[in-house]
Amino acid sequence: xxxxxxxxxxxxxxVKQPHPVxxxxxxxxxxxxxxxxxxxxxxxxxxxLQTGFAIPVQLLGYPVMPVWLFxxxxxxxxxxxxxxxxNLYAYLITTLFTLLFVSGVFSVFYAxxxxxxxxxxxxxxxxxxxxxxxxxxxx
Numbered sequence: 001x002x003x004x005x006x007x008x009x010x011x012x013x014x015v016k017q018p019h020p021v022x023x024x025x026x027x028x029x030x031x032x033x034x035x036x037x038x039x040x041x042x043x044x045x046x047x048x049l050q051t052g053f054a055i056p057v058q059l060l061g062y063p064v065m066p067v068w069l070f071x072x073x074x075x076x077x078x079x080x081x082x083x084x085x086x087n088l089y090a091y092l093i094t095t096l097f098t099l100l101f102v103s104g105v106f107s108v109f110y111a112x113x114x115x116x117x118x119x120x121x122x123x124x125x126x127x128x129x130x131x132x133x134x135x136x137x138x139x
Contacts, residue, residue: 037095063083
């Protein structure tokens with residue numbers, strides 16, 4: 001072997017991808033969070049309507065679709081179903097806000113869990129953190 005060639009067989013065999021369990025959890029979270037958000041939105045809008053909480057009138061009632069959309073033959077059934085949903089705009093707006101809140105909570109929980117269970121922060125290739133003692137500055 002030459003002077004400037006080093007053997008890196010054991011160092012390059014490190015795992016470069018996360019464990020498959022973490023990918024599965026991420027996939028489940030990606031599918032479950034919107035469903036949870038919509039269910040919470042239905043509950044919140046229903047509760048707000050019962051208690052008299054002020055919801056803008058434009059968000060309440062049945063959605064209205066433009067007439068030109070009904071000229072597309074494949075969309076007629078879907079558009080009729082969408083128009084039959086009461087308070088759909090309020091549900092969708094509330095879903096967006098609950099989606100942001102719930103995904104933030106799940107992200108923090110996921111980060112804390114990964115920090116506790118995940119791999120160590122430093123590997124053998126990293127330099128140790130510096131041990132510097134800083135003196136207090138005085139004039």
